[in-house]
Structure formats: structure tokens, C-alpha cells
Amino acid sequence: MRFCTECGEAMGESQDFCTSCGTKFLSDTPETRYQRTPPMSKKKKRTLISFGLLAAVLLMAHFTLSTIFDPAKKIQAMDQAMKANNASAFLHELTLENNALLNENEYFTYLKEAGWTTMKEQLSTIITSNETNGTGKQVTDDAGNAIFLVKKRAIVPKLYYTYDIKAIPxxxxxxxxxxxxxxxxxxxxxxxxxxxxxxxxxxxxxxxxxxxxxxxxxxxxxxxxxxxxxxxxxxxxxxxxxxNYKTYSLTSNEMGATLFINGESTGLPLIELNEIGPVPSEAPLKVHAQWISHAGETIRSEVIDTQYVQGDQIELQIHKPREAEEAQAVQEEQSESDPVESGATAEGAANHVVAFRSAYERALNEHNFSLMASYLQKGSYAEKELYDYILDLETSVYTYDFRENNVIQSKKVSEQLVEVDMEEMFIFTNHLGEQTRYDRTKRYMVVFENGSYKIQKILINDTIRKDL
The missing domain is CATH 2.60.40 (Immunoglobulin-like)
Known part of the structure; x- marks a missing residue:
């Protein structure tokens, strides 16, 4: 049997044409007559050529990828960038933390001056000895500060890998x-x-x-x-x-006067403030103090503009009328002549509450908390409650007329605490002129501290309200 030399199909001994591909044989030569093995087909030739080309491509790709992912190339690129003083090229080889603050040139300069040669040697040792583990290995500068964290990362497991050099912020x-x-x-x-x-x-x-x-x-x-x-x-x-700010200490010849800032009352006496601040240096304040004499006259100090204050002290001088000064002097003399109590007494606490009621009436009608502040324990529930209440009345036109302040009983609870029960009656007039009578019973918790009485808490036990 013979075969077609073009397509490899079997042919009869007497055939002049290939019935498969149509190839014509002009003569019956020994080459055609006695060819006993089928020749390679075009399809097989194309297949072999394709495999050859694929092998060449794979070999070239392997060489290229090995070059690209060669860990030593990264260090070489960093070293070249360092020698060329190219900050961007150097930092391109690093893994930087997202959103971390970065001044490229200054960070690059720091790395150069902190010992790049030492860092490069450590990087080379890590890569050539394959030292990294799951957590990575640190690279330090000449001073021992941790600069980089080096981690090995597989591109194709067991075939191609690289190293990530993370900059530590x-x-x-x-x-x-x-x-x-x-x-x-x-x-x-x-x-x-x-x-x-x-x-x-x-x-x-x-x-x-x-x-x-x-x-x-x-x-x-x-x-x-x-x-x-x-x-x-x-x-x-x-x-x-x-x-930028300043803090000012406050002094006055009347520390019970109320402090005003930029024309608005703080509701606090100078003695409780001692100082004001922090005050913005670029936003000066205008401060003054107001004092109410025993005759009910409001006296105002000079307005001080802090931008003209030399130093950190503000003096708010109250220029009192002679009568007010004399009355105050008499009161101070009487206070000094009174015997000093070593502990709380029921009578002393009761007198303190009655005096407070008089000051409280004035504070309500004049919207001035400082008039009664000295009767209250600093930082107490009573102080906070009454301060907020007076503050809410600043724009009101209500009036209060205290008619009765009777002590029901005063009982000493401990060496420093007295309970004073009061029966009180006052007339309240609203902005429309409508009047209401209030009859109340209250309990005052009075403490004795530093030689004086202070109201700590006020409890309202009962209220009877009647429109007049």
C-alpha cells in the first residue's frame, strides 16, 4: 500500500489521484509507488510549531518575571534613587500607610541622614537569607529606631515572590x-x-x-x-x-460687687471669681463691676478694656457714697464684736435663714444673684438651683413681696448641720399686674463651716396658692 505525500491518506497501487485531497501523481515512480510510511500532515506540523512557540514564550515570560520580581532589584532601585537624590523614586519602592502625613522631601532627607547604608545592609541580609516570618522583620536606623517592616509576599506560590517594605510611621x-x-x-x-x-x-x-x-x-x-x-x-x-490667651486676677475695694463682661452680668460676685480667663488675646473684653449700697443705690465701677491692661491684674474700684461706707463700717464692727461660734447652733442657723429671706427678696426683684450668694454654700444644690432661677428672671418684670418669714422649729442634726423649718408667705405679681398669694412651709439644711452658716439645700414641703 502507498500513501498520499500531501495528506497522508492511503491510496491504491493503481491510483493516479488522491481521493482525499485531489493530488495528482504524474508518473508511477518508485518514490510514489513504494512509499510505505505516512508523511507528517500539515495539521500536525502546525501543532508542533505552536507547541514550540508556546515553550519559547513561557521561557521568555519566566525570565522576565524572575527579573521583575527579583527582590534585589527593589533594593538596587532604592539605592540608585538615594544616590540620585530622587525622593519620589525612592518612596515609590516603599509601602506607605494610608492617610499618614507625609512630607516627601523631609522624610527622604531623614532616611538619608539616619543611616541609609545601615538600612540597605539589613535589607540585603533579610532578602538573601530569607529571614522574614509571618509578622515580618524590622529594619532600624543608626540610632536603633524602627524604620521599615519587611514582609515576604508570594506572587505565584513557590515560584515567584517579592518583599514589601512598609515604612513605619x-x-x-x-x-x-x-x-x-x-x-x-x-x-x-x-x-x-x-x-x-x-x-x-x-x-x-x-x-x-x-x-x-x-x-x-x-x-x-x-x-x-x-x-x-x-x-x-x-x-x-x-x-x-x-x-494665645491671658488670665486676669480681679481686685476691688468691694469684692461682693457683681462682675459684668461686655455689658452682661455674670451673676457672680468678684469674691467667687477671683480671676477671669482664659481670654483670647485677639478678642479683648470690657469689664466692670456693680455694687448695691445699703440704701439700694446701684454703683458702677469704671469700665476696663483688657487690651489696655498692663500685666495680668484688673482693679475694679467702687466709689461709694460716704453714707454707704459708714453703714458698711458699722456692720463690720458689729460682726467683729459678735462672739465666734465653734459649732452650729439652732438659734444661729435660724437667724441665718431669716436674714437670707430678706436678701433673697432683693435678689429676686433686682435679678441679682450676688445679693444672696454669700448665704449659700458654694457648689451646693441650693446655690445651683437659685442661680439658675435668678438667671431665668433676667428679662422678666415680676415682683415678689415677702410678707411673713416665721421659724417653726430649728433642730441641730449634727455638730455642723441644722434643720430649720420655716412658714413663709409672699405675694407674687406677674407682668400683667395679676397677683397670687403663696403660703409655703420649707425645710432649710444649714451647715456651719469656717465660722459661718451656709444654706446647703432647700426643701419645699407644702404650697398653698391663691389668686388675689
Whole structure:
């Protein structure tokens, strides 16, 4: 049997044409007659050629990928960038933490000056000895600060791999001597609510970074900007954010006078404030004091503009009429001549409550808390409750007429505490002139401290209300 030399199909001995591909044989030569093995088909030839080309491509790809993912290439590129003073090219080889603050040129300069040669040697040792584990291996600078964290990463397991060199950032933490305040840098911000605590603000690499702060209190608004130099990578860098402000101590010949700031009453006597601040340096205040004489006359001090104050002390002088000064002197002499009590007495506490009622009536009608502040224990429930109540009356035109203040009983509970039960009656007149009579029984908790009585708490036991 013979075969077609073109397609390899079997042919009869006497055939001149291939019935499969149509190839014509012109002569019956020995080459055609006696060819006993089928020749390679075109299809098989194409297949073999394809396999050959694929093998060549794979071999070339293997060589290319091996070159691309050669870990040593990364270190070489970093070293070349360092020698060329090319910060961008150097940092391109690093893995930087997302949103961390970065000043490229200053960080690059830091790495150069902190000992790049030492870092390069450590990187080469890690790569050639395959030292990394699951957590990675640190690279340090000449001072021993952790700079990079090196981790091995597989591209194709057991075939191609590379090394990620992660740059380790520091953490900027901030606090301030004015709270509450807010510090901002880039897309990061944090609120500061305690002067004793440092709050995390942002991750940052060595270099200069700009922080902005803002705060507000009853005296005005504060703002400032601060350039912070992060000197070391890793760890935390504490920053005390500064605001420009002043604090003023207050003095007066009448410390019972009420302080006014920018024309508005604070509701507090000078003796309870002692000082005001922090006051923004760029937002000066105008302060004065008002005092009510024993004759009921309101006396106002000179208005002081803090932008013209030299130093940190403000003196608010009350120029009293001669009669007021004489009356006050007499009262002080009487107080000095009274025997000093060593402990609370029922009678002393009762007298204190009756005197308080008189001061309370004036405070209600004049909307001036300072007139009764000295009768109340500082920081007590009674002080807070009555301060808020007087504050709510500032714009009202109500009047109070206290008619009866009778002591039912006064009982000493302990060495320093007395319960005083009172029966009280007053007439309340509203803004329409309508009057209401109130009959009340109250219990006053009076403490004896530092040689004087102070009302700690007031309990209303019963109220009878009658429209007049």
C-alpha cells in the first residue's frame, strides 16, 4: 500500500489521484509507488510549531518575571534613587500607610541622614537569607529606631515572590490647656475634652506637619496654627497645642460687687471669681463691676478694656457714697464684736435663714444673684438651683413681696448641720399686674463651716396658692 505525500491518506497501487485531497501523481515512480510510511500532515506540523512557540514564550515570560520580581532589584532601585537624590523614586519602592502625613522631601532627607547604608545592609541580609516570618522583620536606623517592616509576599506560590517594605510611621497625640478644643491636620481631627489627656490625631512620617486648633469659651473664640516637627518614626509624639490667651486676677475695694463682661452680668460676685480667663488675646473684653449700697443705690465701677491692661491684674474700684461706707463700717464692727461660734447652733442657723429671706427678696426683684450668694454654700444644690432661677428672671418684670418669714422649729442634726423649718408667705405679681398669694412651709439644711452658716439645700414641703 502507498500513501498520499500531501495528506497522508492511503491510496491504491493503481491510483493516479488522491481521493482525499485531489493530488495528482504524474508518473508511477518508485518514490510514489513504494512509499510505505505516512508523511507528517500539515495539521500536525502546525501543532508542533505552536507547541514550540508556546515553550519559547513561557521561557521568555519566566525570565522576565524572575527579573521583575527579583527582590534585589527593589533594593538596587532604592539605592540608585538615594544616590540620585530622587525622593519620589525612592518612596515609590516603599509601602506607605494610608492617610499618614507625609512630607516627601523631609522624610527622604531623614532616611538619608539616619543611616541609609545601615538600612540597605539589613535589607540585603533579610532578602538573601530569607529571614522574614509571618509578622515580618524590622529594619532600624543608626540610632536603633524602627524604620521599615519587611514582609515576604508570594506572587505565584513557590515560584515567584517579592518583599514589601512598609515604612513605619509615628503617631501624633495632642492635648491643650483650653478645653473643649479641636485640633485639625489634613483630613484628621480630634476633640480635646481634658487637659490631662493626650488624644491620637494622626499617623505621620518624620518631617514638618501643620496643625490647626480652635476653641471657644464664654470669653471668646480661640484659633492658632502650629508647625510640628516629627523627629522619629514609630512610637508616639506628644504635642501640647498652644492658644494665645491671658488670665486676669480681679481686685476691688468691694469684692461682693457683681462682675459684668461686655455689658452682661455674670451673676457672680468678684469674691467667687477671683480671676477671669482664659481670654483670647485677639478678642479683648470690657469689664466692670456693680455694687448695691445699703440704701439700694446701684454703683458702677469704671469700665476696663483688657487690651489696655498692663500685666495680668484688673482693679475694679467702687466709689461709694460716704453714707454707704459708714453703714458698711458699722456692720463690720458689729460682726467683729459678735462672739465666734465653734459649732452650729439652732438659734444661729435660724437667724441665718431669716436674714437670707430678706436678701433673697432683693435678689429676686433686682435679678441679682450676688445679693444672696454669700448665704449659700458654694457648689451646693441650693446655690445651683437659685442661680439658675435668678438667671431665668433676667428679662422678666415680676415682683415678689415677702410678707411673713416665721421659724417653726430649728433642730441641730449634727455638730455642723441644722434643720430649720420655716412658714413663709409672699405675694407674687406677674407682668400683667395679676397677683397670687403663696403660703409655703420649707425645710432649710444649714451647715456651719469656717465660722459661718451656709444654706446647703432647700426643701419645699407644702404650697398653698391663691389668686388675689
Amino acid at each position: 509615628s503617631t501624633i497625640t495632642v492635648s491643650s490647656d483650653i478645653v473643649p478644643s479641636t485640633v485639625i491636620t489634613g483630613d484628621h481631627s480630634t476633640k480635646i475634652s481634658s487637659t490631662d489627656t493626650f488624644y491620637d490625631l494622626a499617623k505621620a512620617y518624620p518631617g514638618t506637619h501643620t496643625l490647626e486648633g480652635e476653641a471657644e469659651n464664654r470669653f471668646g473664640t480661640f484659633s492658632n496654627q502650629l508647625d510640628v516637627l516629627v523627629e522619629h518614626p514609630s512610637g508616639k509624639q506628644e504635642v501640647l497645642f498652644p492658644f
